[in-house]
Amino acid sequence: MRRAELRVARGSGSGSPLLEETPQATAYNTKRGIVASILVFLCFGVTQAKDGPFSRPHPAYWWFWLCVSVVYELFLIFILFQFQDGRQFLKYVDPRLGVPLPERDYGGNCLIYDADNKTDPFHNIRDKLDGFVPAHFIGWYLKTLMLRDWWMCMVVSVMVEFLEYSLEHQLPNFSECWWDHWIMDVLICNGLGIYCGMKMLEWLSLKTYKWQGLWNIPTYKGRMKRIAFQFTPYSWVHFEWKPASSLHHWLAMCGIILVFLLAELNTFYLKFVLWMPPEHYLVLLRLVFFVNVGGVAMREIYDFMDELKPHRKLGQQAWLVAAITVTELLIVVKYDPHTLTLSLPFYISQCWTLGSILVLTWTVWRFFLRDITMRYKESHQGRAINNGDWHPGPDDDLLGTGTAEEEGTTNDSVPAEKEGASAAS
Numbered sequence: 001m002r003r004a005e006l007r008v009a010r011g012s013g014s015g016s017p018l019l020e021e022t023p024q025a026t027a028y029n030t031k032r033g034i035v036a037s038i039l040v041f042l043c044f045g046v047t048q049a050k051d052g053p054f055s056r057p058h059p060a061y062w063w064f065w066l067c068v069s070v071v072y073e074l075f076l077i078f079i080l081f082q083f084q085d086g087r088q089f090l091k092y093v094d095p096r097l098g099v100p101l102p103e104r105d106y107g108g109n110c111l112i113y114d115a116d117n118k119t120d121p122f123h124n125i126r127d128k129l130d131g132f133v134p135a136h137f138i139g140w141y142l143k144t145l146m147l148r149d150w151w152m153c154m155v156v157s158v159m160v161e162f163l164e165y166s167l168e169h170q171l172p173n174f175s176e177c178w179w180d181h182w183i184m185d186v187l188i189c190n191g192l193g194i195y196c197g198m199k200m201l202e203w204l205s206l207k208t209y210k211w212q213g214l215w216n217i218p219t220y221k222g223r224m225k226r227i228a229f230q231f232t233p234y235s236w237v238h239f240e241w242k243p244a245s246s247l248h249h250w251l252a253m254c255g256i257i258l259v260f261l262l263a264e265l266n267t268f269y270l271k272f273v274l275w276m277p278p279e280h281y282l283v284l285l286r287l288v289f290f291v292n293v294g295g296v297a298m299r300e301i302y303d304f305m306d307e308l309k310p311h312r313k314l315g316q317q318a319w320l321v322a323a324i325t326v327t328e329l330l331i332v333v334k335y336d337p338h339t340l341t342l343s344l345p346f347y348i349s350q351c352w353t354l355g356s357i358l359v360l361t362w363t364v365w366r367f368f369l370r371d372i373t374m375r376y377k378e379s380h381q382g383r384a385i386n387n388g389d390w391h392p393g394p395d396d397d398l399l400g401t402g403t404a405e406e407e408g409t410t411n412d413s414v415p416a417e418k419e420g421a422s423a424a425s
Helices: 002-011 026-048 060-078 085-094 123-130 132-147 150-166 178-206 220-229 247-273 280-303 317-336 345-386 394-424
Strands: none
Touching: 002 280, 002 394, 026 060, 026 085, 026 345, 060 280, 060 317, 132 150, 132 178, 132 280, 132 345, 150 247, 247 345, 280 317
8 A cells, every 4th residue: 555655656746755765775875865964954054154254146155155164074074084995985976986096197208399299399288288277277367366466376376386396206296397387387377367367356446336226227238237247246345465564464374375275285185095086076066165165264364354343253164164174184194194204305395494494584583673673773762862862863953953943033033023113112
C-alpha cells in the first residue's frame, strides 16, 4: 500500500524529493543532507544577517556571501582535521579529484626569438598566451577596485612576483621566464588591469550619486538606465590609507599586504597539496568567492582605521577573510609539510633578510627616532625662548625686524602728532 502511494505521488507530477522513497545509498543521502543543510543556513542568513558597508545591488546579496564565508570556513576546518583521506573526500564533490597531479615542465626555453624554429620563432611567447592572461588582467582590475590605491596595488603585484621567484624550488609552476614575470605579468597583464581599475575608480569618484525611484522616472530609457545603475555603489568613499601618517596606519598597511600575499600564495599551494588541476571549476569558484568578500573586508578595514569614527569595530567579513586565509595556510602545512620546509637558497634568504632589515630600519627611524628628534628640538627651542637665550634664525630675524620697524613707526608717529597738537594749542 505504501509503495503504491509513493508511485501515485511520483505520477502526480509533483516531483518533490520529500515524497519519494529514500534511497539506500549512504553516500548519496549524506551528500543530499549536507546540501540541504547548507541551503537552509543560507536562507536563514540571507534574511537575518546584519547589514554590512555595501547595499547595492541589494543587501541580501552581501548577506549571502557572508553566509557562504561561514560555510567555506567550516568546510576548511573539516578538511583540516582529516589526514591524507581529505584529498579522497573531494571525490564526493567531483569524482575526477583525489588523483595526484601529473608533473609538468614549467619555465623551459626562455628565448623570446627562437632562431632554430623557422616556422614560428616566437612560439615561446605564443605558448604563454593562454587563459591565464585575461585572468591576470581581470583579477587585477577587480583587486584595484578592492584596494583603491595605485601604490598598494603595485607593491602587491611586484611582491607576488618576488615570492614566485623565491619559492620556485617548492612549487614547479612558479618557475617562469624572466620576461613572463616582469613583462607579461607585471607590466602588461597586471599593469593594464591596475590602470583600467584606477580609471574606473576615477569615474566612480566623479559620478553624481543622486537616486530616484524607478517609477518616478517618466521614460523607459531612464528606467533602464536606473536599473543598470542599481549595480553601481550607492555612494562612494575614496580610500586614503596614509601609511606614513602614524605607526598604527603603517602596521595596518603591512598587515593588509601580508594577508593579501598569503591569500595569493594559498591559491597555488592549495591546488598543489589537494591535487586540484589549475583549470578545475573549484579553483575558479574560490577566486569568485574572494572577489565578492574581499571588497567588503577592505571597506570594513578602512572604516576601522578611521580614527574620527567613535566606537570602531572590525567588521565580521574582515574577521572571516582573515580566518579563512589562516585556515588555508594550516591545511597546506598539514598536508605537505615537506614542501614548506624546503630551505630557501642562500642568496634568496639573504635578499629577504636585507629587505626586512631595511623595512624595520625605516619603521624605527620614521616613527621613533624622527619623532623623538623633533620633540627634542621643539622642547629645547621652547626652553630657550623662555630663558631669553634663543637666537632667531634668518627667517625669524627678518620677521622680527619688520615687526619692530612697524612698531617703531607707529610709536614715533604718535608723539609727533601729540607735539603738533600742543604747538597748535
